[in-house]
Amino acid sequence: MEVVTGLDACALKAPDEGKVAAARDRLVTPAEAARLAEMFRLLGDPTRAQLLYALLEAGEMCVCDLTEAVSVSDTAVSHALRLLRTAGIVASRRSGRMIYYRLADAHVRMLLDLSREHLREND
Amino acid sequence: MEVVTGLDACALKAPDEGKVAAARDRLVTPAEAARLAEMFRLLGDPTRAQLLYALLEAGEMCVCDLTEAVSVSDTAVSHALRLLRTAGIVASRRSGRMIYYRLADAHVRMLLDLSREHLREND
DNA sequence: TGAATACTTGAACAATTGCTCAGATGTTAC
DNA sequence: GTAACATCTGAGCAATTGTTCAAGTATTCA
Numbered sequence: 001m002e003v004v005t006g007l008d009a010c011a012l013k014a015p016d017e018g019k020v021a022a023a024r025d026r027l028v029t030p031a032e033a034a035r036l037a038e039m040f041r042l043l044g045d046p047t048r049a050q051l052l053y054a055l056l057e058a059g060e061m062c063v064c065d066l067t068e069a070v071s072v073s074d075t076a077v078s079h080a081l082r083l084l085r086t087a088g089i090v091a092s093r094r095s096g097r098m099i100y101y102r103l104a105d106a107h108v109r110m111l112l113d114l115s116r117e118h119l120r121e122n123d
Numbered sequence: 124m125e126v127v128t129g130l131d132a133c134a135l136k137a138p139d140e141g142k143v144a145a146a147r148d149r150l151v152t153p154a155e156a157a158r159l160a161e162m163f164r165l166l167g168d169p170t171r172a173q174l175l176y177a178l179l180e181a182g183e184m185c186v187c188d189l190t191e192a193v194s195v196s197d198t199a200v201s202h203a204l205r206l207l208r209t210a211g212i213v214a215s216r217r218s219g220r221m222i223y224y225r226l227a228d229a230h231v232r233m234l235l236d237l238s239r240e241h242l243r244e245n246d
Numbered sequence: 247t248g249a250a251t252a253c254t255t256g257a258a259c260a261a262t263t264g265c266t267c268a269g270a271t272g273t274t275a276c
Numbered sequence: 277g278t279a280a281c282a283t284c285t286g287a288g289c290a291a292t293t294g295t296t297c298a299a300g301t302a303t304t305c306a
Contacts, residue, residue: 044164107241118230
């Protein structure tokens with residue numbers, strides 16, 4: 001990475017030490033930001049987003065119905081679901097030879113819901 | 124893409140037409156999902172996430188202070204901010220030779236806030 | 247048992263991404 | 277005007293990503 005941290009990026013202007021320190025130290029550490037980014041990254045793919053909004057709508061669906069709903073191959077759906085499951089965004093249960101997926105928790109549902117609101121209000 | 128849409132992915136089981144139709148048609152269209160994914164994708168990078176959480180914290184910051192806060196090159200910050208600005212996630216104003224960035228609206232702030240909560244509650 | 251179904255896995259490849267570098271803008275001070 | 281500063285832009289490149297293909301596991305039914 002090789003980045004100067006001890007010096008100011010702006011030479012003339014003294015950096016706003018209050019704001020810089022607050023933003024850097026008080027709330028979200030780089031490590032937390034990385035974890036948050038990782039989570040957003042998983043939502044940031046059209047296939048995965050469609051899967052998640054399908055689950056938000058239907059509550060619980062098996063892989064083959066999800067494949068129907070999003071119109072991609074079952075293999076692609078399976079890969080996508082594994083990423084989401086590993087990250088704790090969706091959960092699954094087996095029933096016979098089918099596996100049912102659902103959104104993992106209320107936070108995820110709120111996040112998806114709020115994002116949809118945002119999109120719709122900004123035309 | 125080359126995907127079968129008229130046939131069932133599951134041969135024995137009749138697809139749950141209610142759930143499939145609801146998930147596919149009622150709320151989020153593929154086009155909407157794509158726009159939502161595009162927005163999440165922009166939040167899904169460590170550098171951009173750090174920038175956004177710095178702005179959530181500080182309210183408004185110039186590029187050089189943001190560069191300080193996230194410890195990457197000013198060029199990288201500039202590229203990142205352009206993507207966020209184009210997508211309507213951040214807004215900017217010029218004051219002298221500096222340009223101040225801020226989160227674009229309350230929805231974005233809520234989204235970042237809620238996501239942080241989610242992260243912290245899931246240990 | 248053996249065949250069929252529902253889903254998963256790993257490897258491979260094209261497409262996309264984010265960074266760096268070099269040069270261009272717009273702004274202020276002299 | 278020139279010089280210095282804050283920021284932006286485009287091209288190029290390494291690294292990552294999402295998909296497909298082929299083969300695998302787990303479950304049901306005859």
